[in-house]
Amino acid sequence: MQRTITRRTAIKATAAAGFPAIVPASVLGATAPSKRINVGAIGVGRISRGHDMKEVLKHDDAHIVAVCDLDTVRLAAGQRLVDEAYAARTGRPYSGTRIYGDHHALLANRDIDAVLISTPDHQHARLAIDAIRAGKDVYLQKPASLTIAEGRKMADVAKASDRIVQIGSQQRGMDPWPQFHRACELVRNGRVGTLRRVEVGLPGDPSGPAAPPMPVPPNLNYDAWLGSTPEVYYTEMRVHPQHSLENRPGWLRCEQFGAGMITGWGAHHVDTAHWGMDTELTGPIEVWGHAEFPKSGLWDVHGPFETHGRYANGIQMTISGALPNGVRFIGDDGWIFVTRSGAVTASDPSGANTRPPLEASDPKILTSVIGPNEVHLMQSPEHHRNWLDSIRTRAPNAAPAEIGHRACSTCLVHWIAMKTGRRLHWDPAAERFIGDDEANAMLSRPQRARYAI
Known part of the structure; x- marks a missing residue:
């Protein structure tokens, strides 16, 4: 009853604030709304677009209701990707995907059951811990952490909870490998x-060339993007391309x-x-x-x-x-x-x-x-499908x-x-x-x- 009231209240408040409400799940397929897993995607760049959101969007029993990113350009692109996917599925216009610039706000949304975490490596453990503590089931991109200490903390928090936490080790799935x-x-x-x-x-x-300081793009919350790591000057080669959602980001080659x-x-x-x-x-x-x-x-x-x-x-x-x-x-x-x-x-x-x-x-x-x-x-299907099945049954997952x-x-x-x-x-x-x-x-x-x- 509390969850029902909260969901109704949230939809009314969202509409009043001028944001698109979460569209009733019944418009998206045969799965009953009460059986649908509402998913929030945290980090909607290259990996999420080409892998994590892409795989979850295939399934009628999951509904990506919100996206979150520290780069507003990527955030808007992530919202468009999800809206267009559901519009193509239903054959009618769709604008139900909420947007967040702060993962804490997304995690506070009690309509969201589970989250995809597809951020740079240095954010993985902290975001997973925040999500678990917020009561969300978690799909966490690999590697599990930046450091061994962070990984141990994340694993311990997961073990002490009743949440489904799955690491993106998709080579364990029977599909596609x-x-x-x-x-x-x-x-x-x-x-x-x-x-x-x-x-x-x-x-x-x-190795790469030297990269001089550049102005921080107005669309990027660079301080939050650095997260727990030291303050260093911004340069595009250190973060991700500003004009591409597909190219490999520079942070992958920085030990920070x-x-x-x-x-x-x-x-x-x-x-x-x-x-x-x-x-x-x-x-x-x-x-x-x-x-x-x-x-x-x-x-x-x-x-x-x-x-x-x-x-x-x-x-x-x-x-x-x-x-x-x-x-x-x-x-x-x-x-x-x-x-x-x-x-x-x-x-x-x-x-x-x-x-x-x-x-x-x-x-x-x-x-x-x-x-x-x-x-x-253990034989598991495609890794995201295995995660959704585990959320539904509360049975152990493959990773x-x-x-x-x-x-x-x-x-x-x-x-x-x-x-x-x-x-x-x-x-x-x-x-x-x-x-x-x-x-x-x-x-x-x-x-x-x-x-x-």
Whole structure:
């Protein structure tokens, strides 16, 4: 009853204020309004438009009712995208998508059941925690956090709640890449024999030129965009393109906002590796390696690199840009290699000589039948569909907060090994390095008080 009153009151107040009201869900399809999941999208740039909102908009039992962004140009474009999608579905004009420039205001809207968080990496953990505390179910883009400390806090808050929190590790879904599930299930059932090594291939990033200060665009709340990270001058190369919603943003190559490809692609591939290794809730016990970092220019994330990790079960993981983009499981009796649609190597950056998405040392491995008494990994549909199903049933989803955090924390442990350049001993239970104060200092970063978790 309270929720019904609140919804009616909110619609009346919205209309009185001149904003478009939330259109009754009955106009959008056969699903009853009371069964529809009202979704708010926080961050509506490249990833949200091309992936997160795009996938949710396909489903009749979900309704994106609000969008939020710190850039008003992107905010308006996000609103148009959603309005036009529903207009195309219904065959009539639609203008029901609310807009917010502050995620706190969106989270205060009690008509919203769940949120998509598709922001830069440095905002992930804080926004997820805010959303969980506001009683929303959460789809959180990977990587789970900027630092290990933030990720642990997010996972703990999720665990203590009754909210559905799913990390965007979409390689776990059967659509569009069922080969990852197949590879991990074969490995877990011993089709390569005892697993000894795992090789993870993912690229580095190039350095960039120096970028002089620029005036902050009037459409961007730059202070809020920086969030908990230090105050630095604005330049477009540090944030996102002002005249494109599709081009890759510069923040991906700035260590202030993320660790580079080690967490960008690594969060996907390390999660897949953990799935096949049966180490989803732990991490390595020893890490070492090296990387090249730019010596000048604005972009400062790692370039070419190779790192190694050893797990308590004896399996060794190697992550390197010199390896094909994907995951290779190597056992006593053979190997399995899995990638998305074709592997790109440092020697073939164009991807002209790609490989099949699933390979094995012996093709017979790939046709092996998993018996009824063997390990059967969770089969989930497309990742956003799995999230919506989990919200509806309250059943566990394919990539909960703890598993997403463990994949991200492993990537960050490898990044810390890159930065220190020495062998480190990691306690995955305590989530601290053993006897290394310098490395432990990298588990967190100072936060600006206004935006601190």
